[in-house]
Amino acid sequence: xxxxxxxxxxxxxxxxxxxxxxSIQYGMTGLINFGLVAFYALGAYASGLLTVAGWxxxxxxxxxxxxxxxASLPLGFIxxxxxxxxxxxxxxxxxxxxxxxALNEQWLTRGTTGLGGIPRPFQDQPPIVQAxxxxxxxxxxxxxxxxxxxxxxxxxxGRILASIRDNEAAVNAIGKxxxxxxxxxxxxxxAAGAVAGALQAHYIGYVSPDQFVAHVTFMAWMAMIxxxxxxxxxxxxxxxxIMLFFEGSRFLRDVMPWISEVEMxxxxxxxxxxxxILATLYRPQGIxxxxxxx
Amino acid sequence: xxxxxxxxxxxxxxxxxxDGAGIDVAEGAVVGLxxxxxxxxxxxxxxxxxxxxxxxxTVSLDGVDISRLPAxxxxxxGLGRTFQVPREFTHLSVRDxxxxxxxxxxxxxxxxxxxxxxxxxxxxxRVRRKVDExxxxxxxxxxxxxxGGSLSGGQRKLLELGRVLLTDPRVVLLDExxxxxxxxMIERLSEVIKSLNDRGVAFLIVEHNLxxxxxxxxxxxxxxxxxxIAEGAPADVLSLPAVQDAYxxxxx
Ligand SMILES: Nc1ncnc2c1ncn2[C@@H]1O[C@H](COP(=O)(O)OP(=O)(O)OP(=O)(O)O)[C@@H](O)[C@H]1O
Ligand SMILES: [Mg+2]
Numbered sequence: 095x096x097x098x099x100x101x102x103x104x105x106x107x108x109x110x111x112x113x114x115x116x117s118i119q120y121g122m123t124g125l126i127n128f129g130l131v132a133f134y135a136l137g138a139y140a141s142g143l144l145t146v147a148g149w150x151x152x153x154x155x156x157x158x159x160x161x162x163x164x165a166s167l168p169l170g171f172i173x174x175x176x177x178x179x180x181x182x183x184x185x186x187x188x189x190x191x192x193x194x195x196a197l198n199e200q201w202l203t204r205g206t207t208g209l210g211g212i213p214r215p216f217q218d219q220p221p222i223v224q225a226x227x228x229x230x231x232x233x234x235x236x237x238x239x240x241x242x243x244x245x246x247x248x249x250x251x252g253r254i255l256a257s258i259r260d261n262e263a264a265v266n267a268i269g270k271x272x273x274x275x276x277x278x279x280x281x282x283x284x285a286a287g288a289v290a291g292a293l294q295a296h297y298i299g300y301v302s303p304d305q306f307v308a309h310v311t312f313m314a315w316m317a318m319i320x321x322x323x324x325x326x327x328x329x330x331x332x333x334x335x336i337m338l339f340f341e342g343s344r345f346l347r348d349v350m351p352w353i354s355e356v357e358m359x360x361x362x363x364x365x366x367x368x369x370x371i372l373a374t375l376y377r378p379q380g381i382x383x384x385x386x387x388x
Numbered sequence: 389x390x391x392x393x394x395x396x397x398x399x400x401x402x403x404x405x406x407d408g409a410g411i412d413v414a415e416g417a418v419v420g421l422x423x424x425x426x427x428x429x430x431x432x433x434x435x436x437x438x439x440x441x442x443x444x445x446t447v448s449l450d451g452v453d454i455s456r457l458p459a460x461x462x463x464x465x466g467l468g469r470t471f472q473v474p475r476e477f478t479h480l481s482v483r484d485x486x487x488x489x490x491x492x493x494x495x496x497x498x499x500x501x502x503x504x505x506x507x508x509x510x511x512x513x514r515v516r517r518k519v520d521e522x523x524x525x526x527x528x529x530x531x532x533x534x535x536g537g538s539l540s541g542g543q544r545k546l547l548e549l550g551r552v553l554l555t556d557p558r559v560v561l562l563d564e565x566x567x568x569x570x571x572x573m574i575e576r577l578s579e580v581i582k583s584l585n586d587r588g589v590a591f592l593i594v595e596h597n598l599x600x601x602x603x604x605x606x607x608x609x610x611x612x613x614x615x616x617i618a619e620g621a622p623a624d625v626l627s628l629p630a631v632q633d634a635y636x637x638x639x640x
Contacts (some may be wrong), residue, residue, distance in 0.1 A: 242502075245501060245502065246501075249495050249501055249508065250487070250493045250494075250495030250496050250501075250508065250511070250512065250515070251495055251496050251497075251498070251501050253480070253484055253487060253488045254488055254496055256477070256479065256480055256484070257477050257480060257488045259479075260477040260478055260479050260480060261475050261476075261477055261478070263439070263475060264471075264475035264476070264477065265460075265488075266438075266439070266458070266459040266460040266463065267437075267459070267460075267463060267468075267469055267470075267471070267475065267551075267552070268460075268463065268488055268489035268551055268552075268554070268555055269460050269463035269464045269489070269491055269555045270460055270488070270496070271458070271460045271461075272460075278498060
């Protein structure tokens, strides 16, 4: 039971980091990233490849963050020239591109076979201790991104972000370049997404293209919308509730034994959809609300 | 000339809103720009400040061509503006509205934000002092904690003026500063404009309230249908037949 709970806690933690990534991008400057999974995949492959080649895991995760933010830059530069909706489409396309590269560039990613043998940290420890230590690393990184988010919002920098959310045209009139801030925020959020991917890679010890489907992106979006767009606590609570719901509904099978595994997956998604609809009806600002309502 | 706009044209689709208009503002001058509704005054402002793409013409600030700079870049060079419909940050407090406008803040760069918190803290003290100064000038100290969106129309104009002031402008373009503002507030705004002008800030003011405008400006431009049709001392210009026609023409 303990190891099951630890496993779930680690998944919740990784989803929290993914949701923080969106919450930084969307909540702070309204950037819509429908290709979050691309950065997750880039982080997973970057850290996976480097650590397989002998790099230490911490360095792999660091480089993953760097790769994620660098990869976001061209998209960021395109995005600030276009309306918000276009970034949604561009990122969606980018996610597909990354998945196709992972699938086809066999020399690098080993294609569908996947990249195995990715080192898992604390391997000399007994399994429970190993999982507990891994969870500690995840929690540590959550704290890092929460503190970063806080610094970005409660500061002169955050004052400009709030101004951009309020009236972007007027930000130009006070001599500040909104694009600079948006590109930076997009990069920081993308780094978080990549770190989540790296953690997942080191947790499972294996990456393959079929882990990087749109479902990952939408789990994080559901979590953010449910918790409240843009507030750090919203991202954390949303991720927790979504995961609780998905895992909890696993036990529904005991109640409804006539449903097959495949059907069950659909039922769970439908249930989450219903939860989201109810949440938006009865609590449109999310469980904890957004920045402007604090 | 602190500000010089030459042959500015602005089109919306096939419609030419500004048609080769030119305007000069001398160092430290207060200049008016009037004309009937739809004459193209705000569009000309847009082109001068980089908010609207000009299809022709050049803008120079203190002899330097700034036509290719983005809007925020022109502000940094000392060209400030307000909007016909005030664009205060509605969800930010009055103080934050002003604080955001202080240039060159350490806490607005990622490097300093995460690299040297003490420098950021020190700089915030500087920002607070500058904002205190401007709150005093525009007289909004008593509402500094209210949201920008909860201010009255006149207070919003003052807030926008204060925000522009913090960018250290050399010339400020005001688009209808007295629009929808009561007479007492018009006096207040005029006083602020005069006292800033005494400190060397030049103004170009679009305004339909000719009486209030005449008390501020030394020179007046008149626009009609995208073109400058007259310029000179306010009294002379306003008595010209062509100017009378332009105004009456839109009524008829
Ligand atoms: N964004 C736009 N798209 C299309 N046409 C526009 C746009 N902005 C202005 N116009 C048109 O350009 C012309 C000039 O408008 P502008 O706002 O510059 O006039 P104005 O002199 O400032 O008038 P007012 O005194 O009413 O503010 C008008 O006919 C207006 O309808
Ligand atoms: Mg106008």
